[in-house]
Amino acid sequence: GENVExxxxxxxxxxxxxxxxxxxxxxxxxxxxxWYKQELGKGPQLIIDIRSNVGEKKDQRIAVTLNKxxxxxxxxxxxxxxxxxxxxxxxxxxxxxxxxxxxGKGITxxxxx
Amino acid sequence: SAVxxxxxxxxICQRGTSLTIQCQVDSxxxxxxxxxxxxxxxxxxxxxxxxxSEATYESGFVIDKFPISRPNLTFSxxxxxxxxxxxxxxxxxxxxxxxxxxxxxxxxxxxxxx
Numbered sequence: 001g002e003n004v005e006x007x008x009x010x011x012x013x014x015x016x017x018x019x020x021x022x023x024x025x026x027x028x029x030x031x032x033x034x035w036y037k038q039e040l041g042k043g044p045q046l047i048i049d050i051r052s053n054v055g056e057k058k059d060q061r062i063a064v065t066l067n068k069x070x071x072x073x074x075x076x077x078x079x080x081x082x083x084x085x086x087x088x089x090x091x092x093x094x095x096x097x098x099x100x101x102x103x104g105k106g107i108t109x110x111x112x113x
Numbered sequence: 114s115a116v117x118x119x120x121x122x123x124x125i126c127q128r129g130t131s132l133t134i135q136c137q138v139d140s141x142x143x144x145x146x147x148x149x150x151x152x153x154x155x156x157x158x159x160x161x162x163x164x165x166s167e168a169t170y171e172s173g174f175v176i177d178k179f180p181i182s183r184p185n186l187t188f189s190x191x192x193x194x195x196x197x198x199x200x201x202x203x204x205x206x207x208x209x210x211x212x213x214x215x216x217x218x219x220x221x222x223x224x225x226x227x
Binding site for chain 1: 114117154155156158161169171205215216217218219220221223
């Protein structure tokens with residue numbers, strides 16, 4: 001089955017700097033890669049996703065890149081703000097009936113004011 | 114995306130008792146899932162709630178411990194039975210659209226078992 005790894009487990013950046021969070025996956029057939037943000041006391045929120053037919057996707061200050069050859073995908077946050085502080089989970093799946101998301105362990109991002 | 118609510122938002126229960134968690138969605142969805150998130154950990158899928166049929170459980174989770182109902186396309190319940198302190202976790206409902214497998218999560222139910 002799919003295995004998703006996320007490193008490092010924590011990341012601290014200065015407000016205004018960029019943050020990059022990287023995930024690797026094991027199943028080359030996986031074709032959908034979402035990113036979730038979980039703030040303290042809340043459920044995970046889908047913030048951006050990418051499909052395997054696209055190399056990059058951007059939404060305001062966040063972007064996701066996918067390298068299918070190397071089997072890794074990354075979340076890029078520019079101009080970080082204190083409200084970006086949260087736990088970020090990546091996931092991977094081969095879409096279709098009965099398929100299930102495989103999540104990484106999560107990374108805690110701290111943005112220092 | 115869908116608006117998902119869960120009840121209760123949190124509870125403190127005594128060991129040996131059972132708690133039923135409700136998940137309500139504001140629109141009909143094909144897929145509904147139940148996850149467990151232990152403190153500081155990632156998300157673990159408990160089961161897929163199937164409308165009109167028995168839930169599909171993941172390895173390590175059984176129906177006797179986590180019975181699930183899904184009477185229609187907007188509602189599901191998860192019961193945590195005969196609770197022990199090890200069941201203390203956040204329980205999350207999520208919904209998905211089969212074609213794209215985007216999943217959206219509810220706010221979670223924070224369960225503490227004493």
